[in-house]
Amino acid sequence: MNTASEQGAQRVFEAPGRVNLIGEFTDFNEGFVLPAAIERSVQATVTSRHDRRLHIRSEGFEDTADFDLDDPEPQAAGHWSDYPRGVAVELQRAGYRLNGANLSIRSTVPIGAGLSSSAAVEVATAAALCAISEISLGHRELALLCQRAENNFVGMRCGIMDQFISCHGEAGYAIMLDCRSLEYRQFPVPPGIQLVICNSMVRHALAGGEYNQRREDCEAGVRALALSGRPVRALRDATLADLDRAASTMPERVYRRCRHVIAENLRVQRAGEAMLDGDLETLGGLMAESHQSLRDDFEVSCPELDLLVGLAVSTPGIRGARMTGGGFGGCTINLVEEEAVASFICAVSAKYSKDTGVVPEIYVTGAAAGVHEDLQ
Numbered sequence: 001m002n003t004a005s006e007q008g009a010q011r012v013f014e015a016p017g018r019v020n021l022i023g024e025f026t027d028f029n030e031g032f033v034l035p036a037a038i039e040r041s042v043q044a045t046v047t048s049r050h051d052r053r054l055h056i057r058s059e060g061f062e063d064t065a066d067f068d069l070d071d072p073e074p075q076a077a078g079h080w081s082d083y084p085r086g087v088a089v090e091l092q093r094a095g096y097r098l099n100g101a102n103l104s105i106r107s108t109v110p111i112g113a114g115l116s117s118s119a120a121v122e123v124a125t126a127a128a129l130c131a132i133s134e135i136s137l138g139h140r141e142l143a144l145l146c147q148r149a150e151n152n153f154v155g156m157r158c159g160i161m162d163q164f165i166s167c168h169g170e171a172g173y174a175i176m177l178d179c180r181s182l183e184y185r186q187f188p189v190p191p192g193i194q195l196v197i198c199n200s201m202v203r204h205a206l207a208g209g210e211y212n213q214r215r216e217d218c219e220a221g222v223r224a225l226a227l228s229g230r231p232v233r234a235l236r237d238a239t240l241a242d243l244d245r246a247a248s249t250m251p252e253r254v255y256r257r258c259r260h261v262i263a264e265n266l267r268v269q270r271a272g273e274a275m276l277d278g279d280l281e282t283l284g285g286l287m288a289e290s291h292q293s294l295r296d297d298f299e300v301s302c303p304e305l306d307l308l309v310g311l312a313v314s315t316p317g318i319r320g321a322r323m324t325g326g327g328f329g330g331c332t333i334n335l336v337e338e339e340a341v342a343s344f345i346c347a348v349s350a351k352y353s354k355d356t357g358v359v360p361e362i363y364v365t366g367a368a369a370g371v372h373e374d375l376q
């Protein structure tokens with residue numbers, strides 16, 4: 001039965017987490033990424049209220065949150081609810097008037113593992129709030145709005161990839177996104193292949209600061225390239241030959257950071273072609289190169305991720321393995337032949353546990369659909 005604070009029917013919106021197959025640290029360089037939505041998602045259940053309050057709770061979090069939608073100066077509080085609240089704030093800043101709402105969040109996306117639980121929360125929330133407020137937003141606008149919520153309200157300088165794929169995912173397909181133009185194209189996950197995500201269960205504390213330093217290194221590289229006469233706005237515009245010509249004008253570390261980004265953009269393009277051709281050999285080779293480049297040039301891997309990739313590539317049925325996400329812990333992505341998945345999990349799990357004393361979580365998934373209403 002509805003209480004006084006509720007009106008209207010309950011509706012449920014679901015938005016997936018994601019895994020990036022290849023194209024790491026290319027997004028903020030206006031380059032290319034190739035993520036797939038995963039079969040783990042956030043469900044936002046929403047009912048509208050008579051008043052102008054937004055009440056939010058989340059399964060697994062004890063404290064609830066309650067806000068006035070007319071608060072003239074909403075501030076982030078360092079609380080989990082900053083993410084859904086930021087979405088409400090950005091929707092209203094964009095000129096939409098929200099109904100009061102009760103929002104209840106459930107999730108199967110592991111938090112902080114690099115599978116983008118935050119974007120899934122934002123996108124599911126945005127879809128739910130829009131629906132009960134009769135706001136009609138396309139997926140592109142929805143993704144951009146959720147990114148703004150994370151950039152402006154939460155204060156995380158994330159790129160557009162996570163929110164974009166959570167909106168645009170398609171069952172059976174990865175999506176190659178041009179992070180400059182936001183043009184995108186679907187690429188089929190090869191038949192008979194499962195996406196197997198191995199969670200190292202570690203998150204090294206330096207991740208945040210190192211991320212900002214990598215961004216600064218990339219910006220320094222762009223400045224050096226521009227001074228050397230190349231018309232570059234972002235690393236996306238530079239070739240490896242451009243970089244080599246400008247190499248003497250930048251620190252060696254900056255050179256290696258740029259080499260990773262420029263080469264990674266090329267790898268994304270070639271990976272897309274390999275997926276269209278069903279050429280798993282090439283795809284796997286590109287994933288291996290990507291991992292090496294992230295480890296040696298971009299220096300964002302860690303012993304646990306290197307171990308997981310090393311174990312994966314010596315296991316039968318593996319067709320490609322690399323670290324995925326921001327690095328310094330988090331997950332690897334593995335392309336594994338369907339019939340080999342069970343033995344792959346046993347082998348990797350046993351050896352990783354033995355070497356590190358930590359039991360990895362392993363998630364098996366196909367490429368999933370993006371945000372949608374759950375019509376139960």
Ligand code: ADP
Binds near residue numbers: 115119
């Ligand atoms: P991830 O890689 O999972 O996106 P982030 O640090 O970017 O990691 O986002 C994690 C944050 O997102 C959490 O600290 C919390 O604030 C929010 N979040 C994620 N999942 C949930 C959930 N199920 N309920 C409430 N908040 C969540």
Ligand code: MG
Binds near residue numbers: 116117162
């Ligand atoms: Mg996140």
